[in-house]
Amino acid sequence: MGYVLEHKDLLDLSLGAAILGTGGGGDPCIGRLMLEREMAGGRRVEIVRLGEVADGDHVIPTAMMGAPTCLIEKIPRGDECALSLRRLEAFLGVRATCTMPVEAGGMNAIVPLIVGAQLGLPVVDADGMGRAFPNLYQDTFHVHGVPGTPMAITGEHGDTVILTACDNFRMEWIARGVTIRMGGCAHTAEYPMDGPTARRSAIDGTLSVGLALGKAVRQANEKHGDPFDRLVGAVRDTPYRHGRVLWTGKVIEVYRRTTEGFAQGWVRIRDTEGPGETLDVLFQNENLVARAGARVLCSVPDLVCILDREDAAPITTEALRYGQHVKVVGIAAPPILRTPEALEVLGPRAFGVDLDFVPVEESAP
Amino acid sequence: MGYVLEHKDLLDLSLGAAILGTGGGGDPCIGRLMLEREMAGGRRVEIVRLGEVADGDHVIPTAMMGAPTCLIEKIPRGDECALSLRRLEAFLGVRATCTMPVEAGGMNAIVPLIVGAQLGLPVVDADGMGRAFPNLYQDTFHVHGVPGTPMAITGEHGDTVILTACDNFRMEWIARGVTIRMGGCAHTAEYPMDGPTARRSAIDGTLSVGLALGKAVRQANEKHGDPFDRLVGAVRDTPYRHGRVLWTGKVIEVYRRTTEGFAQGWVRIRDTEGPGETLDVLFQNENLVARAGARVLCSVPDLVCILDREDAAPITTEALRYGQHVKVVGIAAPPILRTPEALEVLGPRAFGVDLDFVPVEESAP
Numbered sequence: 079m080g081y082v083l084e085h086k087d088l089l090d091l092s093l094g095a096a097i098l099g100t101g102g103g104g105d106p107c108i109g110r111l112m113l114e115r116e117m118a119g120g121r122r123v124e125i126v127r128l129g130e131v132a133d134g135d136h137v138i139p140t141a142m143m144g145a146p147t148c149l150i151e152k153i154p155r156g157d158e159c160a161l162s163l164r165r166l167e168a169f170l171g172v173r174a175t176c177t178m179p180v181e182a183g184g185m186n187a188i189v190p191l192i193v194g195a196q197l198g199l200p201v202v203d204a205d206g207m208g209r210a211f212p213n214l215y216q217d218t219f220h221v222h223g224v225p226g227t228p229m230a231i232t233g234e235h236g237d238t239v240i241l242t243a244c245d246n247f248r249m250e251w252i253a254r255g256v257t258i259r260m261g262g263c264a265h266t267a268e269y270p271m272d273g274p275t276a277r278r279s280a281i282d283g284t285l286s287v288g289l290a291l292g293k294a295v296r297q298a299n300e301k302h303g304d305p306f307d308r309l310v311g312a313v314r315d316t317p318y319r320h321g322r323v324l325w326t327g328k329v330i331e332v333y334r335r336t337t338e339g340f341a342q343g344w345v346r347i348r349d350t351e352g353p354g355e356t357l358d359v360l361f362q363n364e365n366l367v368a369r370a371g372a373r374v375l376c377s378v379p380d381l382v383c384i385l386d387r388e389d390a391a392p393i394t395t396e397a398l399r400y401g402q403h404v405k406v407v408g409i410a411a412p413p414i415l416r417t418p419e420a421l422e423v424l425g426p427r428a429f430g431v432d433l434d435f436v437p438v439e440e441s442a443p
Numbered sequence: 444m445g446y447v448l449e450h451k452d453l454l455d456l457s458l459g460a461a462i463l464g465t466g467g468g469g470d471p472c473i474g475r476l477m478l479e480r481e482m483a484g485g486r487r488v489e490i491v492r493l494g495e496v497a498d499g500d501h502v503i504p505t506a507m508m509g510a511p512t513c514l515i516e517k518i519p520r521g522d523e524c525a526l527s528l529r530r531l532e533a534f535l536g537v538r539a540t541c542t543m544p545v546e547a548g549g550m551n552a553i554v555p556l557i558v559g560a561q562l563g564l565p566v567v568d569a570d571g572m573g574r575a576f577p578n579l580y581q582d583t584f585h586v587h588g589v590p591g592t593p594m595a596i597t598g599e600h601g602d603t604v605i606l607t608a609c610d611n612f613r614m615e616w617i618a619r620g621v622t623i624r625m626g627g628c629a630h631t632a633e634y635p636m637d638g639p640t641a642r643r644s645a646i647d648g649t650l651s652v653g654l655a656l657g658k659a660v661r662q663a664n665e666k667h668g669d670p671f672d673r674l675v676g677a678v679r680d681t682p683y684r685h686g687r688v689l690w691t692g693k694v695i696e697v698y699r700r701t702t703e704g705f706a707q708g709w710v711r712i713r714d715t716e717g718p719g720e721t722l723d724v725l726f727q728n729e730n731l732v733a734r735a736g737a738r739v740l741c742s743v744p745d746l747v748c749i750l751d752r753e754d755a756a757p758i759t760t761e762a763l764r765y766g767q768h769v770k771v772v773g774i775a776a777p778p779i780l781r782t783p784e785a786l787e788v789l790g791p792r793a794f795g796v797d798l799d800f801v802p803v804e805e806s807a808p
Contacts, residue, residue: 169534169605237613239621240534240605248602252624256604259620 080126080200083191085117087289094292095187096392097309097407098284100381102341102364103184103210104142104149104263105394112156113188116195123191126176128204128282135273137202138163138174140193141186143214143231143253144263146363147334147341147396149185155234158265159189160196162230162238166267169228169240178202178276180217180269182284183210183364184394189265204280206269208287208318208412209381211424212340212363214253215246219269221420222279229253229268233260254339262339281414287316295390305390306405313409320410320439324368324375325357326350326387329402334395345384345398347406357406359384361395366429368406373442376408377431379415379424380438383407408438445491445565448556450482452654459657460552461757462674462772463649465746467706467729468549468575469507469514469628470759477521478553481560488556491541493569493647500638502567503528503539505558506551508579508596508618509628511728512699512706512761514550523597523630524554525561531595531632534605543567543641545582545634547649548575548729549759554630569645571634573652573683573777574746576789577705577728579618580611584634586785587644594618594633598625619704627704646779652681660755670755671770678774685775685804689733689740690722691715691752694767699760710749710763712771722771724749726760731794733771738807741773742796744780744789745803748772773803 083091092106099106117123131137140159142149167174177190177197182205194201206217214226226249231239239256243249249268257264271279294312298305306323313321327347334343342362349355357375360367365382368375376382384393387403415424416437426433448456457471464471482488496502505524507514532539542555542562547570559566571582579591591614596604604621608614614633622629636644659677663670671688678686692712699708707727714720722740725732730747733740741747749758752768780789781802791798 165607233617235609235613237606237608237617239607239617241602242530242604243602244600248600252598252602252604252621255620255624256617259617 080124080130083123083125088114090292090296091285091289092188092292093295094288094290095183096394097291097383098182098187098288098381099184099210099392099394100364100383101361101395102146102212103181103186104146106185106188108149108153109185109188109192112154113192113195116192121195123194124200125203125285126200128202128277128280131176131202131273131276133273135175136172136270137176137178137273137276138166138267138270139178139180140190140267141180142189142263143266144257145336145339145341146394147336148262150396152234152261152263154265157196158232158234159193159267162232162265162267163193163197165238165240166228166230166270169230170270174199176200176202178280179205179285181205181207181210182288183207186210187285187288202276202280203285204282205284206280208281208284208415210364214250214268216423216428218281218414218420219279220246220423224269224271224275224279226269228270229266231256232265258339262336281412287318290316299389306407309390309407317412318409322408322438323405324408325406327357327404329398329400329404332398332400334398341396347404359406360431362429363395365395367426367431367433368408374433374436375441376438377426377433377435378429379411379420381409381411383409410438445489445495448488448490453478455657455661456650456654457553457657458660459653459655460547460549461759462656462748463547463552463653463746464549464575464757464759465729465748466726466760467511467577468546468551469511471550471553473514473518474550474553474557477519478557478560481557486560488559489565490568490650491565493567493642493645496541496567496638496641498638500540501537501635502541502543502638502641503531503632503635504543504545505555505632506545507554507628507630509622510701510704510706511759512701513627515761517599517626517628519630520599522561523599524558524632526603527595527597527630527632528558528562530603530605531593531635534593534595535635539564541565541567543645544570544650546570546572546575547653548572551575552650552653567641567645568650569647570649571645573646573649573780575729579615579633581788581793583646583779583785584644585611585788589634589636589640589644591634593635594631596621597630623704627701646777652683655681664754671772674755674772682777683774687773687803688770689773690771692722692769694763694765694769697763697765699763706761712769724771725796727794728760730760732791732796732798733773739798739801740806741803742791742798742800743794744776744785746774746776748774775803
């Protein structure tokens with residue numbers, strides 16, 4: 079059975095979604111404020127379980143796309159994603175019966191809730207990434223052969239593009255070009271699918287996972303407990319199962335460029351509890367690979383989360399800066415992201431990093 | 444009354460269209476070969492006069508867009524523009540009753556003829572530029588307030604974008620971004636309009652002008668006459684009225700880059716009949732301004748045409764190279780392109796060149 083999202087859930091969900099965002103997916107704080115405004119205006123958000131999606135349902139997921147570095151400088155008008163959904167409906171000649179996150183990490187966990195509130199549509203507790211990934215084809219929908227287009231892309235001026243691509247790689251390439259022209263971030267409705275396709279290809283319960291992780295960290299902080307112990311414990315109760323603190327240190331260098339429509343670069347973190355070794359975390363919107371010299375501690379599709387050392391507040395890649403004291407937490411990706419087919423588009427080599435994927439629970443501690 | 448295009452017209456039309464292309468609009472040779480194939484396959488092209496367009500007609504113009512430097516490296520598959528037209532029809536929920544050039548210069552004079560042959564649609568003898576211009580808003584449709592979108596853009600892989608923009612400047616900006624992602628040239632259906640709008644905003648008879656100019660040059664060459672005399676004479680019988688040889692010389696330097704989706708640069712031509720002065724011609728796909736030191740001999744919207752010194756064969760900006768012996772011909776633009784409203788988007792300042800427009804018939808010879 080589904081449930082109605084309560085106002086008190088919002089802080090937990092945005093905190094947990096930022097953890098699942100692994101540094102990317104956009105800072106959910108902006109999304110939370112937008113959703114609070116909708117709820118303050120009397121609108122409600124109904125969450126439905128993936129198993130409740132009926133055969134006759136039309137699911138139209140919604141998301142923002144672009145560089146988080148642009149998102150924080152360019153606050154959304156607010157109705158862009160709803161406009162994308164409506165225009166995609168008109169193009170397809172169907173009415174959406176629900177929306178869903180494409181990525182349950184970062185801002186994009188919240189975006190479909192805003193759309194759901196605005197349009198009175200239930201939101202499915204599931205997504206295609208179980209975290210955040212930078213490219214549109216990096217999700218379980220694509221891995222299961224679901225076409226991402228027709229998709230709608232709306233910019234803050236109201237310009238809309240309906241893209242029908244030959245495949246999901248061309249979708250990413252062209253949609254990214256449109257997003258760059260729309261100022262580096264844009265608002266989409268994509269991967270329209272029927273109920274059986276959603277049930278078959280989505281990752282179940284990921285909004286609830288975000289909510290649970292956020293709640294665990296908040297409660298630990300309120301009770302002056304160790305938020306990292308609680309986070310790792312909470313992960314154990316989810317399909318992600320395994321989480322572990324990989325590194326404790328201070329940010330000593332950040333290299334970041336907004337280029338090709340992404341925030342790309344790396345951060346160097348010096349160990350403050352050991353001999354002063356350094357950890358390098360490579361990112362493309364999201365953290366991709368955490369490496370200490372030749373030792374790979376965690377890599378995509380597993381989650382590399384850089385969190386404030388005191389309260390485990392997630393630090394997004396656009397907010398990384400010299401002097402931050404952090405802990406880096408590795409979280410195992412759900413099994414659906416670790417199949418050979420999934421690793422082909424989600425593993426290190428899909429990002430041009432010449433490494434085999436090693437599950438975080440097997441990497442040297 | 445309209446007429447059916449004959450095979451013998453094709454060489455004349457492509458030659459004349461290349462002259463009207465003022466260095467841009469793409470080399471019509473490729474288009475001519477494509478059209479010859481259609482006609483050899485038994486298809487015919489019916490040309491209708493602008494005055495014959497009925498109130499109930501739906502006119503959907505077709506064109507290629509992009510950098511001519513890309514077009515010559517990437518031959519079209521052949522059905523892209525027809526696909527754009529069909530997809531735009533589906534989006535709009537109308538059936539086109541005819542197509543029309545957006546620009547009657549270069550390849551884009553031929554593109555609608557190919558579409559007309561393929562889809563059995565008459566082609567209106569008119570366009571929005573009376574020549575070629577690089578940007579989508581640089582036409583009389585825009586000057587008359589006609590929205591350019593919804594437009595369809597198709598790439599050679601078959602990806603299609605339907606763009607609905609806030610205004611024609613946003614259309615150009617986003618469509619150009621899509622074109623860049625589609626490999627630097629793409630195929631469009633744009634400025635859909637009804638019959639009265641076409642009659643009000645298009646430039647009448649520009650395909651016929653191209654045909655007449657091409658015929659004059661061809662006949663002069665066949666009879667060993669002076670093709671430049673004949674060209675200037677033929678111009679006099681059109682609404683363009685005034686043409687003149689501005690410069691005779693040798694190309695001594697070309698600077699050309701394919702950037703921002705355009706072929707941009709300049710060519711320097713040393714006078715071979717005088718004291719060795721040089722003429723610089725600035726171009727963005729099309730030739731924009733011809734200047735000898737501080738003396739402006741011709742500038743947009745008037746036509747700067749660089750032609751082979753012997754046979755007046757047009758040299759497109761992507762084909763300019765050291766050592767070519769050329770004559771530069773200036774042709775007055777039709778009056779509709781010289782109104783204050785038109786000059787705002789078509790004059791030198793619209794290209795960032797800090798000059799007032801001086802009609803070529805008034806510039807110092």
